[in-house]
Amino acid sequence: MFDVIIVGGGPAGATAALYCHKAGLKALLVDKATFPRDKICGDALSGKTVRILRELNLLDSLQNLDGALIRRITFGGPSNKQFDLNLKNSRHSEHITQGFVIPRKIFDNFLFQEAKKVTEVREGFSVKEILIEGGIVKGIIGNDAHGPDEEIQADLVFGADGYNSVVARKLGLYDMNMEHTSVAIRCYYEGVKDLTDQIELHYVKEVNPGYFWIFPAGGNTANIGLGLSKEDVKKQKKNLVKLLDDVTASPYFKDRFADAKPLEKPVGWNLPLGSIRRPNFGDGFMLLGDAAGLVDPFTGEGIGNALVSGKFAAETAQKAKAGNNFNAAVLSEYDTRLWDEIGPELNVSYKLQKLARSRFLLNFVINRATRNEKVRHIIAGMLANEIPRKDLSNPFFYFKILFS
Numbered sequence: 001m002f003d004v005i006i007v008g009g010g011p012a013g014a015t016a017a018l019y020c021h022k023a024g025l026k027a028l029l030v031d032k033a034t035f036p037r038d039k040i041c042g043d044a045l046s047g048k049t050v051r052i053l054r055e056l057n058l059l060d061s062l063q064n065l066d067g068a069l070i071r072r073i074t075f076g077g078p079s080n081k082q083f084d085l086n087l088k089n090s091r092h093s094e095h096i097t098q099g100f101v102i103p104r105k106i107f108d109n110f111l112f113q114e115a116k117k118v119t120e121v122r123e124g125f126s127v128k129e130i131l132i133e134g135g136i137v138k139g140i141i142g143n144d145a146h147g148p149d150e151e152i153q154a155d156l157v158f159g160a161d162g163y164n165s166v167v168a169r170k171l172g173l174y175d176m177n178m179e180h181t182s183v184a185i186r187c188y189y190e191g192v193k194d195l196t197d198q199i200e201l202h203y204v205k206e207v208n209p210g211y212f213w214i215f216p217a218g219g220n221t222a223n224i225g226l227g228l229s230k231e232d233v234k235k236q237k238k239n240l241v242k243l244l245d246d247v248t249a250s251p252y253f254k255d256r257f258a259d260a261k262p263l264e265k266p267v268g269w270n271l272p273l274g275s276i277r278r279p280n281f282g283d284g285f286m287l288l289g290d291a292a293g294l295v296d297p298f299t300g301e302g303i304g305n306a307l308v309s310g311k312f313a314a315e316t317a318q319k320a321k322a323g324n325n326f327n328a329a330v331l332s333e334y335d336t337r338l339w340d341e342i343g344p345e346l347n348v349s350y351k352l353q354k355l356a357r358s359r360f361l362l363n364f365v366i367n368r369a370t371r372n373e374k375v376r377h378i379i380a381g382m383l384a385n386e387i388p389r390k391d392l393s394n395p396f397f398y399f400k401i402l403f404s
């Protein structure tokens with residue numbers, strides 16, 4: 001009998017396990033994969049991830065992993081103008097001034113192994129069913145490859161099992177909403193020219209209203225990809241692999257890819273966007289990370305929010321255990337805390353995602369920023385949360401840029 005069974009050992013589940021340990025809870029972490037395993041991703045770790053890892057005393061170890069240290073973000077527009085934001089110029093010392101790109105095979109394994117040091121784990125264990133008694137979740141049913149079904153009981157089950165969450169499906173909370181789901185493809189390359197310490201987001205016309213990314217991934221390798229909403233892909237009948245070929249061969253990028261070699265066939269996966277608030281708890285369970293649909297609709301980042309959800313779920317579980325009450329009313333605190341924390345920025349990001357549909361506005365902002373340092377400062381301040389991001393959805397923000 002466990003206090004918590006965590007289904008899925010990705011960033012959400014491994015973080016939840018680490019916080020469960022801090023909270024003195026007896027947790028079991030299960031994953032159908034055996035680590036290290038790959039996860040299709042852009043591999044970019046933002047300030048939110050860095051903050052949580054610092055809280056877990058894991059930042060020094062993270063810095064030693066293979067990957068790239070990021071100090072700048074490049075934004076490119078539909079007319080191929082681009083500008084750089086320097087992360088290290090933040091005036092406030094509490095702001096994170098660096099990010100990382102670490103291949104998920106390495107990052108997820110690192111976090112999983114840290115969790116394994118303090119948590120019982122079952123790798124290669126697939127969850128098939130949820131154990132429910134009197135309408136209350138009481139555990140899981142699953143098996144090792146080719147093994148017999150096993151029932152494991154716990155006071156709480158965390159569904160941290162990603163986009164296709166079996167926990168969400170079995171509990172009737174899975175929601176594949178085309179408008180609020182993106183699809184993206186990734187391809188590792190070697191030999192892309194001009195990789196330094198910047199991640200590049202190019203809102204190029206070929207991919208509009210989505211974007212194309214070039215992230216240095218350590219050594220001579222790069223993580224290349226692009227993403228669009230599922231609805232746009234369907235409506236515009238876009239083939240993402242062909243789009244990626246078109247962009248890398250386009251006049252603006254072809255020199256950088258002249259000597260580059262793909263290291264794999266492009267691979268794709270879905271991103272459940274936090275542009276809607278999906279139900280994420282009930283009697284005896286909580287959903288975390290992608291299983292709860294927490295990906296930023298503007299940037300496609302999901303790892304930071306997955307980590308935040310892991311922390312809040314474990315802290316809510318600690319309270320539930322203290323009161324020996326695991327019903328939905330008690331667990332609703334998880335949903336409230338999570339959305340108080342990430343809801344406002346997800347709302348703004350949803351507005352920005354809509355705004356990015358306008359090539360005119362994108363060109364306008366990016367062209368001004370290429371020419372004007374003050375505008376770059378406004379945007380840098382916004383990204384570092386020195387200027388509320390909600391300003392971006394306010395028409396006055398554009399006047400400010402126009403007259404800066």
Ligand SMILES: Cc1cc2nc3c(=O)[nH]c(=O)nc-3n(C[C@H](O)[C@H](O)[C@H](O)COP(=O)(O)OP(=O)(O)OC[C@H]3O[C@@H](n4cnc5c(N)ncnc54)[C@H](O)[C@@H]3O)c2cc1C
Nearest residue numbers: 008010011012032041042043044127161162289290302303
């Ligand atoms: C192409 C692409 C690019 C992206 N780029 C970025 C980026 O650069 N930065 C960023 O922050 N985010 C990015 N994201 C989003 C990010 O990948 C996710 O938000 C993140 O992986 C969510 O973590 P998670 O722990 O919730 O789920 P996952 O990482 O999906 O982990 C879920 C785990 O559950 C396990 N599991 C699944 N089903 C079962 C089962 N039945 N039984 C047992 N175990 C199970 C899986 O094996 C897996 O280990 C990108 C996504 C895509 C698709």
